[in-house]
Amino acid sequence: MTILDQINKESFQRFKLRVGLNHGAVIAGVVGAQKPQYDIWGNTVNVASRMDSCGVMGRMQVTEDTAKILMKAGYECECRGPTFVKGKGTLTTYFVRTPFDPRPDDK
Numbered sequence: 001m002t003i004l005d006q007i008n009k010e011s012f013q014r015f016k017l018r019v020g021l022n023h024g025a026v027i028a029g030v031v032g033a034q035k036p037q038y039d040i041w042g043n044t045v046n047v048a049s050r051m052d053s054c055g056v057m058g059r060m061q062v063t064e065d066t067a068k069i070l071m072k073a074g075y076e077c078e079c080r081g082p083t084f085v086k087g088k089g090t091l092t093t094y095f096v097r098t099p100f101d102p103r104p105d106d107k
């Protein structure tokens, strides 16, 4: 059973996950005096967020550069093809294959 299955079982919910991933340079720091919070900023972060928001439920979408690194490390990635990414135009994106990918007959 996956951790998500366990959370759903214990909370009587049917949460699903959609993940976006990118890598690159970021600016990082703590902001706020009353309630200091660590955060990261920059184009790398914005594109990572877009990989999530224009992704597919149950899958992990990554940028082409990130896919190349993951494939070199032995992960299997499937090219999604040209994908419209708000604010960035059309980028070639990939899905990282996982044992939890929906089967082709799943709706």
Ligand SMILES: Nc1ncnc2c1ncn2[C@@H]1O[C@H](COP(=O)(O)OP(=O)(O)OP(=O)(O)O)[C@@H](O)[C@H]1O
Pocket: 039, 040, 041, 042, 045, 046, 047, 049, 050, 086, 087
């Ligand atoms: N540190 C962060 N943590 C999580 N999400 C972030 C972070 N920084 C940026 N984002 C998200 O990345 C996305 C892209 O940022 P960008 O500034 O390009 O978009 P925007 O046009 O301001 O926002 P919108 O998504 O409303 O169009 C935004 O949805 C933003 O919320």
